[in-house]
Amino acid sequence: MTIIFVSPKNYLNISLLEYSDLYNSFFYQKWAFFAPPPKTNERLYYIFENKNNIKDIQIFEVIEPITKAKSEKNPFNTEEDLLDYVLSNSINNIRETIVNTNEFIIYQEQKLDKKFTKSEKEKFYDNEIDNLSRFKTLKNYSRNVAIKNNIDIRKYNVKFTISLIDIVPFSERKNTNYKHKIQNLYVSKSFNLR
């Protein structure tokens, strides 16, 4: 059983897909271990916009300070380590959902022989992402960011952006002028914290 359900996707475990959920509910396991390793570092920006003054925008990035503190305090870094896990795994969950939704959209377009408009596609993404508990986790975290930075939540709306910064490719590792590619993976809608 274990061998069947934890093996890479193959004919046997795909044909038993309906049972894999039940198996994974009790004995979930994943042993890919950095195969492949991520080629990007993540950034999570919280953007606070003053409701009454469009020029008053405050931006805070939360991942880099946590990973820095995690490294500096190692091995006594439990708090930073767990916080990093919560935020990064939430980001990864959104990332996976975007990939899966994208595949679903492509599949639907082929099936229905039509092209979805940008707003139709956005609806698909919103429907999937807005209901994720991990999305709600990141949304809720904005309150912590606001408190930490003395932001008056009554006066501001907030949105968050997930960005991926590529690691210098191995072939470019000696190139000191290498310009990192930054990809905005996800931008949330603006929301009120009150």
Place this chain on the structure above:
Amino acid sequence: MEKLLNKYSEQFQYSYYSSLFRVFIALFLIKDIVITNSLKNLLYRGNEFYITNESFFLEVLSINTSFVRNNFNFFNVLYLVIIILYLFGVGKRITAFTLYIIFDIMQQLNPITLNGGDNLLKFILLYMVFINSYDYFSISKLNYKNSEHTKLSNFLSNLGILSIKLHLCLVYFLAGIHKINADVWFNGVATYYTLSLERFRGTSFNIKLAQNAFLVLISTYMTILIEISYPFLVWFKATRKTLIILAILLHLSISILMMLLDFQMVFILVQGFFFTNKEILLVMNKIKHYTKKLKNNKKWIIPTK
């Protein structure tokens, strides 16, 4: 087949390390409770920003997940008590089974911070239910008046040990074949990327190490080589020690360079299940002989039954 059954029923040859492992794991779990105590509201009770999910296991048992979350302090104390009982070998297999259930519930209450070590540990705890790990470091041994019961206990224990070994081999094998299938591992540059990840920058040397192309090549291919060869060669006496030493070195380097201490600790500790009582105690006696700490030539007794 009968010969194999007899062999498995006659004697349990791994009682020393099983007992030692029970103690290690109990202390390991107590440490986890202590260090995550200040974060329990965030991780387990769902009182802070982290949105928690329902535990499938609890729902199957018709227990409302929010009931456990609301009474988490009580549940946590219960968990601690069970671990302490397990540490001292009280309640034997019943305690081991209860611990497995509670450990699984704890994992489902907070799945977001789990890593591969936690995943493996869950299965090891399940196998430990069947293993007699109470011959050493326990308030009492498992004693059966009926010899058939002793045989059954030995059989289950040996089967449990075999399951742990096979599971570990399966983990390495799957990790290995996944790696071969990934371009950066196949092309010998994967550790460049793992060492460059900010989240796992365990030392200030990581970037320098990543810049060394030769080191990157060797460490990438050695990782694959160990993971692929381990499941096959660890079963032979001639290659077992080499493979285990290589695996321990691999896990040690990951724990230091990538700050995955707990994760790797579990994998390192599991390696001990490949050594019988005789092998472990012979080594221990040699160590004692060399350190001359043992008075009156008192030695560990190697069990024969």
